[in-house]
Amino acid sequence: MADKNDNILEEVSGSEYKYGFYTDIEMDQAPPGLTEDTIRFISAKKNEPGFMLAFRLKAFRHWKTLKEPDWAHVAYPPINYQDLIYYSAPRKRPKYDNLDEVDPELLETFEKLGIPLDEQKMLAGVAVDAVMDSVSVGSTFKKTLAEHGVIFCSFSEALQKHPDLIKKYMGSVVPYTDNYFASLNSAVFSDGSFAYIPRGVRCPLELSTYFRINAANTGQFERTLIIAEEGSYVSYMEGCTAPIRDENQLHAAIVEIIAHKDAEVKYSTVQNWWPGDKEGKGGVYNFVTKRGICEGDNAKISWTQVETGSAITWKYPSLILKGNNTIGEFYSVAVTNNKQQADTGTKMIHLGKNTRSTIISKGISGGQSNNSYRGLVKTGRKAENARNFSQCDSLLLGDQCGAHTFPYIDVGNRSSIVEHEATTSKISEDQLFYCLQRGIDMEGAIGLIVNGYAKDVLSKLPMEFAVEAQKLLSISLEGSIG
Template sequence: MSTVEILSKQEYKYGFVTDIESDVIPRGLTEDTIRLIAAKKNEPDWMLEFRLKAYRHWLTMTEPTHWPNISYPKIDYQDVIYYSAPKQKAVKASLDEVDPELLKTFEKLGIPLTEQKQLAGVAVDAIFDSVSVATTYKEKLKKHGVIFCSFTEAIKDYPDLIKKYLGSVVPTNDNFFAALNSAVFSDGSFCFIPKGVRCPMELSTYFRINNSESGQFERTLIVAEEGAYVSYLEGCTAPKFDKNQLHAAVVELVALDDAQIKYSTVQNWYAGDENGVGGIYNFVTKRGKCAGKNSKISWTQVETGSAITWKYPSCILQGDNSIGEFYSVALTNHAQQADTGTKMIHLGKNTRSTIISKGIAAGKSNNSYRGLVKVMPKAENARNYTQCDSMLIGSNCGANTFPYIEVMNNSSNVEHEASTSKISEEQLFYLQQRGISQEDAVSLIINGFCKDVFLQLPMEFAVEATRLLGMKLEGSVG
């Protein structure tokens, strides 16, 4: 063996399908589809108006197929099912009334939902295809004034908050996929941390796509009022199908004065097979607004799944002294394609942003970092530090960096560092000479490469992420 090459035979252990009866609407998208979704969810008129406005705008937009460094067959939006919900009782008085088949599914995914088994210290909203099936620790959180519920419930129970914040960070006409999501989103999570409250536990949403024909379009909205703090985690998996499923989500974060939101993602959607058959198309708009002074929003993402990833979690640094952070590990193997990065928009004075991006490409995959740092005229003394490192495994993959820097204020300071490296044979030999197998050696090197990002993850997630990267690269070096 004298060349590092790709063999790759990794197992995706979340690839099972749950056999459950679902309420599915006919495929295709028209105004009627949207009215049908709204009716299924008993939504108020203002919500339907929001959707229709988005839909009408979407019709005028074109899919962004030119600038991202990804290619995929044309998506037929009339061939997608926009709503699929497991049939169960409409109102769940307690978690015990959730369909056992669903509870079993989530348990198998490592997310026990029943009272006895719930994860300590983490409240979970479990989303299955188009709907939230359960939310744990809701009552306990309520005692602290923290609202954590499905989006469907939030529209019903907290209409004023939703009206105030929905679309306030990502407007309905923001981009093609955000407009589509705004028109058809079916559920998601809503978190509200009132003034001065430090959320007593981690909040998390677990997304599961089960239906092979349906897309998943969910929204997450997190609002942290003055001085509030919350750490939120997001995980996702899907069964193995030969067809591609569309996932177009929108996440909006709002941080008021002195508030902090820490948002962590471990994305492990089904990535397709070695030849690129199947896998999720992941088109996601995530954006946070540091609306208040001294506020802070921190994105940490570990992207390992999906056939296509198109995602740029961003921060609008509006409040003076506000801080935006983006820590990312994106790993692509086989035929996966990722075009991911961030946008840091500096509006306020003394705003600071940090971008640490680690891209790892193996197989014949293509991994691009795309990031924008924009300093507006009034952002006195804004500072940005960007570090983009890419690592290549084998010689059939590609890594690219597309940094965009726009500075309109002379007092600002923007730094950009980038590097590309390959796992060297010498490095592997050194570790192997100490008795470490080649696969473990690769995994060790990769984890070392990603350390700055993993340090940002909550403990349990860091362990999971480390394991996941090892699993994803299994057999990728031979």
């Protein structure tokens, strides 16, 4: 059985979808290990402009001087970075002819999430016809976006077609020196997404539809760059509610967002990487650096995230509120079950006057998991009248899990107001019995209660995402109460 599962894992993660974002590189594989030669190899294979290689090499040289951080409230065996493969051949071709051949358990999960059949096939690695709907949908989307001047493509494509934008903005929010994993990513990143919203344009679509498709295909070291010019608006959705199983254990992504004057960016994530088996074996380590900057006055960026997957999550989507009157928001639901570990939160750096930030974090822990909120609210000397409100709630299921809150507050001027509220609660036997007595089974009851608890955050998600996220929360917590 274990062998069969392993095969399925491999095959699932080896699935390929060639109509979403896709880099048109014919690939072979770099030998394991990480040297300057590996980086030159990657850059050459991708036919990158010279500045990109220089950036990668600088990052690599810096990374070599760093030590892996150990301050997060997580524990894992040491990673041998020389054992990893930093550039791999395109994913294998689909192995299945139809869905009947796929692991029924996986299909059941897809069914519960309500994922359309075509996408199920794709996610599970079943061959799909070239006439699949999303191809035409995809091209319609591209046309609409082009009409508005919105650029939305893979990072590799952007490097070829818009090198100036990349050169100007890449590393401007998350410098390659930022932290251990950011340096590593800067040196070896494989691909990612690029979005550019021109001045005054309200992006007519949620930049999302590709993503479920694309998510099955994401690389180990992704890089996302979003630029919102003055007065523009975009809602960007990343991730996938379907469980993404991947043989790559370490995922170290970078997301950078730049919002100019009067621009607004909404960034929503649903993260459901493979958390490993019940013992946490084989799960993905998700060490991500996400940061946005409200560069111009009155800009606004919000992060909304639903984190249910990964063996270990280490992630602090942060915002630098540089312009005056800028607004930063962070809404998070982080679920851990079995032996998952999550150390997640945000940083709000207030630099401009009258800047405002809101943090709502809802941690849910079940099984023997550990769930930590770690957040920094900092107001600079010139950030007059800066305001922050933070609310960090923890919900415990059962009595073997842990919830921790590490708030850091650093106020640099007299007119700032920073508020922090925290609560910890448990799902009570009485609540469960009340639901059971109305005919709702245990699983449904936990789903209802947890979704009610997380409502304030889920309501910030775009509609279709929210519906999926609700189902996902219930599924993630199956078996969390004995």
